[in-house]
Amino acid sequence: MSRFINKKFQELEAYTPGEQPTDMKYIKLNTNESPFPPSQSVLKAISAEEVSKLNLYPDPTGNSLKDALAGLYGVERKNVFISNGSDDILNFFFMAFCNDDEHPVKFPSISYGFYKVYAELYGVKYKTVDLANDFSINIEDYFGNDANVVIANPNAPTGIALSRADVEEIDKANPDRVVLIDEAYVDFGAESSVALTKKYDNLLVVCTYSKSRSMAGARLGFAIGNEGLIADLEKIKYSTNPYNINRLTMLAGIEAIKDNEYYVNNCKTVAENREYTQKKLVELGFEVTPSKANFIFAKSERIDGEELYLKLKARGILVRHFTANAICQYNRITVGTREQMDKLLDVTADILNEKENSK
Ligand code: PMP
Numbered sequence: 259m260s261r262f263i264n265k266k267f268q269e270l271e272a273y274t275p276g277e278q279p280t281d282m283k284y285i286k287l288n289t290n291e292s293p294f295p296p297s298q299s300v301l302k303a304i305s306a307e308e309v310s311k312l313n314l315y316p317d318p319t320g321n322s323l324k325d326a327l328a329g330l331y332g333v334e335r336k337n338v339f340i341s342n343g344s345d346d347i348l349n350f351f352f353m354a355f356c357n358d359d360e361h362p363v364k365f366p367s368i369s370y371g372f373y374k375v376y377a378e379l380y381g382v383k384y385k386t387v388d389l390a391n392d393f394s395i396n397i398e399d400y401f402g403n404d405a406n407v408v409i410a411n412p413n414a415p416t417g418i419a420l421s422r423a424d425v426e427e428i429d430k431a432n433p434d435r436v437v438l439i440d441e442a443y444v445d446f447g448a449e450s451s452v453a454l455t456k457k458y459d460n461l462l463v464v465c466t467y468s469k470s471r472s473m474a475g476a477r478l479g480f481a482i483g484n485e486g487l488i489a490d491l492e493k494i495k496y497s498t499n500p501y502n503i504n505r506l507t508m509l510a511g512i513e514a515i516k517d518n519e520y521y522v523n524n525c526k527t528v529a530e531n532r533e534y535t536q537k538k539l540v541e542l543g544f545e546v547t548p549s550k551a552n553f554i555f556a557k558s559e560r561i562d563g564e565e566l567y568l569k570l571k572a573r574g575i576l577v578r579h580f581t582a583n584a585i586c587q588y589n590r591i592t593v594g595t596r597e598q599m600d601k602l603l604d605v606t607a608d609i610l611n612e613k614e615n616s617k
Contacts, residue, residue, distance in 0.1 A: 266381065273375040276578050285598050288576040290414075290443070290553050292472040293594040294524045297517035300473075300510045308509060316505040318496075323508050326515045327480055331452050336485040339492065340511070342502045344442060344466035344479030345372060348408075350494040351462065352376040355436045356406055358383045365408040366395060368416065368584060370440065373408050389416075393547055393555075397424045401431035410440040412448045415580065415590040417549025419448035426454055429461050436487065438462045443551035445470035445525045446532070446593075452482050459484040469552055470525050471514050476507040528552045532593040538603050542610065554591045560610050563587040569609045575602055 259268065276289035295301070324338040331338075341347045356363045358381060365373045367386035377384040387399045393416040400407050407428060412419040420428075429437045441463055444450045452463050462483040468474035481491065495502055503511075514521065536546045536554055544556040557563055563586050567579035570589075578590040591602065 267379075270378055271375070273372045277576060279576070282574065284571075284574050284576040285594065285601060286576050287592040287594055287598065287602065288578040288590075289474070290469055290551070290590075290592045291474045292469060292524060292528070292552070293598060294472050294527075296472045296476075296510065297514055297520040299513040299517045303509050303513040304506055308506060311505060314505070315501050316503060316508055318500040320503055320508060323503070323511045326512045327482075330515050330518065331482055333452070333455070333482055334485075337455065337482055337488060339481040339483070339488045339495075340503055341479045341481070341491075341495070342499075342507075343468065343477040344440070344464050344481075346502065347464050347479050347481045347491065348372060348438075348440070349376055350491050350498075351408075351436070351438050351464075352380050352382060354490045354494050356380065356382040356384075361406060362404070363406040363408060364400065366410075366413060368393065368413075368582070369408075370410050370414045370442075389413075394418055395420060395424075397428050400428045403432045403434055405432075406435045407432055407437045408440065409438070410442065411451070412443045412446075412549065412551040414443065414551065415553065415578070415585065415588070416547045416555050417443070417551035417553055418547055419444075419550040422449040422451050422454065425451040425461075426458075429454065429458050433460060436460050436462060438464060440464045442466045442469055443553075445521075446552045447525075447529050447550040455483050459486060462487050467511060467514065471521050472524070473507075473510060473514065476510050478503065478507050478511050525552075528593050531596055531599050534596070535591070535593060535599045535603065538599075539606075542603070542607060552593045554593060555585075555588050556591060557587040557589070558610075561613060563589055566606070566609065570602075570605060573605050573609075575605055577602075 320340045323340055324335045327338050328335050362383035364385040364387055367388050390396055425439055437460055439451050441450055455461050455463055462481055464481045467478040539546055539556050543560050544558040547555045549555060564579055567577055567589050570577055
């Protein structure tokens with residue numbers, strides 16, 4: 259830290275992204291990326307001709323991408339906001355709608371770690387709400403109309419989802435607050451709440467191309483909501499970074515929508531691989547949460563969570579381990595191809611056997 263940093267940021271604890279190591283080739287099951295490449299239309303669209311236009315700024319309105327998304331989700335252009343990854347939208351949400359006493363925010367104590375970082379970055383008054391013992395969300399904890407609400411659905415890192423009816427209850431109970439539903443993982447088996455945005459002016463649904471649409475490296479996120487909320491986000495965007503989506507990403511985003519079926523099929527494969535791997539892990543003595551996401555959250559009495567993470571890493575498989583007390587026995591394992599999952603299962607079984615044979 260230099261002596262020049264603003265005093266208010268001196269104590270700020272930044273978000274720690276999952277490892278992206280370059281020391282060796284890993285089976286990467288740590289950041290919930292898709293194991294499948296972007297679709298053919300996307301690959302074709304990023305041509306030398308398009309690259310040669312990088313001397314020109316992208317369209318700051320992003321209307322062609324917004325129209326494509328609006329068509330896919332059955333909403334209007336004015337209901338769509340696009341951004342440089344969905345993290346960017348979360349950032350704008352905290353900037354636009356949250357502050358200290360008048361506009362506090364609440365979110366689950368075990369959830370996506372960035373919510374807390376943004377709250378602290380902006381000095382927002384926030385409250386974390388504990389999950390039940392089985393890591394489920396008790397929706398009544400979010401009633402009260404006393405704070406904005408942020409919920410990842412499915413939640414991360416547990417993968418447990420709320421139904422659309424539950425989201426509606428939460429939304430209805432907070433008519434004077436903004437309810438943000440982060441649907442980063444919704445396409446792998448949970449119910450989307452996008453349809454509710456037509457009925458409620460306080461609901462913002464945030465989505466990403468990073469998971470189900472195989473484009474984590476392109477950085478593209480979008481939000482769907484009432485026109486007023488979207489206009490507020492636009493105001494923040496035009497006050498920070500108007501060209502927030504680069505030309506190639508914009509193009510890739512439009513093309514991906516044309517190949518929607520490819521992505522829907524990939525999600526189906528991932529969901530099947532998730533069920534398969536969970537069943538095998540349970541046979542190995544693991545406990546898993548009922549995940550609807552593209553990751554598994556698992557722990558075993560047979561091995562300490564961190565020990566398993568380190569031993570898998572030493573053998574070329576990267577999973578995500580969190581150090582917070584309530585979840586330190588667990589690992590979050592991204593669901594990959596069937597081959598990757600079989601490798602994970604084989605290596606895990608070896609690690610457990612070696613550990614038990616050395617006693
Ligand atoms: N929300 C949740 C719950 C996530 O896990 C992630 C991925 N780290 C994001 C949002 C952000 O994704 P991206 O910025 O790649 O769209």
